[in-house]
Amino acid sequence: MRIAVWSGPRNLSTAMMYAFGNRSDVHAVDEPFYAAYLAMTGRSHPMGDAIRASQPEDPEAVIADLTGPIPGGRAHAYHKHMAQHMIPGIRRDWIADCTNVILIRHPARVVASFAAKYENPALDEIGFVQQAELLEQLDAAGRPPVVIDSHDIRAAPKEMLRRLCTAIGLGFDPAMLSWPAGGHAADGVWAAHWYGAVHRSTGFAGAEGPLPQLDGAAGELAEAAMPAYRRLAARKI
Numbered sequence: 742m743r744i745a746v747w748s749g750p751r752n753l754s755t756a757m758m759y760a761f762g763n764r765s766d767v768h769a770v771d772e773p774f775y776a777a778y779l780a781m782t783g784r785s786h787p788m789g790d791a792i793r794a795s796q797p798e799d800p801e802a803v804i805a806d807l808t809g810p811i812p813g814g815r816a817h818a819y820h821k822h823m824a825q826h827m828i829p830g831i832r833r834d835w836i837a838d839c840t841n842v843i844l845i846r847h848p849a850r851v852v853a854s855f856a857a858k859y860e861n862p863a864l865d866e867i868g869f870v871q872q873a874e875l876l877e878q879l880d881a882a883g884r885p886p887v888v889i890d891s892h893d894i895r896a897a898p899k900e901m902l903r904r905l906c907t908a909i910g911l912g913f914d915p916a917m918l919s920w921p922a923g924g925h926a927a928d929g930v931w932a933a934h935w936y937g938a939v940h941r942s943t944g945f946a947g948a949e950g951p952l953p954q955l956d957g958a959a960g961e962l963a964e965a966a967m968p969a970y971r972r973l974a975a976r977k978i
Contacts, residue, residue, distance in 0.1 A: 742816070742817045742818070742840050742909070742910070742911065743807070743808070743811070743817070743818045743820065743838070743839045743840065744761070744817060744818065744819045744820065744839065744840050744841075744842060744909060744911075745807075745820045745822060745836060745839035745840070745841050745842070746758075746819065746820065746821055746822060746841075746842045746843075746844055747822050747823075747824045747841065747842070747843045747844065747868075747871075747872055747875055747886075748821070748822065748823060748824065748843075748844040748845075748868065749823065749824055749825065749845075749846070749851055749867050749868025749869060749872065750823065750825075750851065750854075750855045750859075750862075750866075750867060750868065751846070751850075751851050751854035751855045752844055752845070752846040752851060752868075752891055753844065753846065753891035753894060753895065753945075754821055754823075754844055755771075755821070755935075755936055755939045756939050756942065756945055756946075757821070757844060757891075757894070758771060758819060758821040758925065758927065759920040759925050759939065760902065760917040760918070760920065760945075761819040761917060762819060762920070762925050762926075762927055763916045763917060763919070763920040764817075764914045764916055764917060765916070766815055766816045766817055766914075767815055767816075767817045767818070767819050768811050768812050768813050768815040768817070768818045768819070769818075769819045769821070769925065769927040770807070770818060770819065770820045770821065770927060771821050771925075771927045771928055771929040771932075772821055772822065772823055772826065772929055772931075773796065773803045773806065773807060773820065773822070774800060774803055774822065774823070774826040774827070774831060775792050775796060775823070775826060775929060775931070776792050776793045776794075776795065776796035776797065776798050777796070777797065777798050777799065777800040777803055777826070777831065778823075778825075778826040778828060778831075779792060779793055779798075780793055780798035781798075781800075781828060781830055781831070782828060786859075786931075787858075787859070787931070787934045787935075788930060788931050788933070788934055791930045791931075792929070792930060792931055795929065795930045796929075800830070800831040800832070804832070804835050807820060807835070808835055808838065817911065820839070823868060824843075824868040824869075824871035824872045824875060825865060825866055825867065825868040825871050827871055827874075827875070833875075833878060836875070836878070836879070837878075837879060837882040837884045840909050840910070841875070841879055841884065841886035841887070842886060842887045842888075842889060842905070842909065843872050843875060843876060843886050843887070843888045843889075843973060844889055844890075844891060845869075845872065845888060845889070845890050845891065845970060845973045845974060845977065846890065846891040846892065847892065847952060847970065848867070848869060848962075848963040848964075848966035848967055848970050849952045849953050849955055849963045850892075850949065850952065850953065851867055851868075851963075851966070852867065852955060852959050852962050852963045852966075853953040853955060853959065855867060856959055858934070858935065861958070862962065863962070864962060864965050864966060867962070867966060869966040869969035869970055869973075870966075870969050872969065872973055873969040873972055873973060876888070876972070876973060876976070887905065887908045887909055887978060888973055888974075888976040888977045888978065889901065889904075889905055889977055889978055890974065890977045892949055893977070894945065895945055895946055895947065895948055895949055896948040896949075898918055898944070898945040899915075899918055901978075902917050902918070904978050905978065908978055918944060918945070919943050919944040920942075920943060920944070921943065922940065922941060922942065922943050923940055924936065924939075924940045
C-alpha cells in the first residue's frame, strides 16, 4: 500500500510521518516534491539551495520513485506531501492509484505557526485550496480520500490513529504512538529549520488550547482559507 498524505505546513505532518515511520512495515518519504516545487516556482525558501540539491527537481523522476517498488522490502510506503507543492506542471493522474489521506488543521493555527518561521505567506502557500482540489479530484475518480483533523489526533492519538488505520485498511500498530527523540532517517534536509519541536518529542503533543487570535494580514489569510477548510472538515473521520 502506498499511503499519500496531503497536508499543509505546520500541521502535525512530521509527527504523523514519524508515527507511521516507526512501524517496521512502512517506508517513509518526506515531501518528495519540495525541490521540484522550488525549481518550478523560483520561490525562495529557507535552505532552498540545499533542498534543491538533495532531491530530483524533475517531477517525473519523483513520480517514478513514488510509484516504483517500495524500498527496503517494506509492505507499505508513507508519503508525506505538502499539498501546495502540487502546482500546475506536476501531473496528478498517479495520485488516484494511492491510498489518500488529507490531513487538515484549523487555518488560524496554521497561519499563526507558519508565519512565525516564514514571512508573509500567501493563500497558495498554506495548502487549503490545493487540499480541496485534491478532494474534488479523488471524489471524481471514485477514490474518495480519508480526511482527518490534526486537532482530533492530538486530543486522542490512539483512538484517531486506530480509526485512520481502519479507514485505509491497515492494521493498527501501537508503535505508532511513540518514536525515538532526535529525528527520523527519512527527514528532508530542511529538518534543521522546521523540525526542532518534533525532534525533541517522543510522541504526540497534548490537546491544543483555544484558537489563536489573529489580526491584520494574518487574520485575513486565515479567513481566506476557511471556505476550503470547512469543506474538508465536513468529511473528517
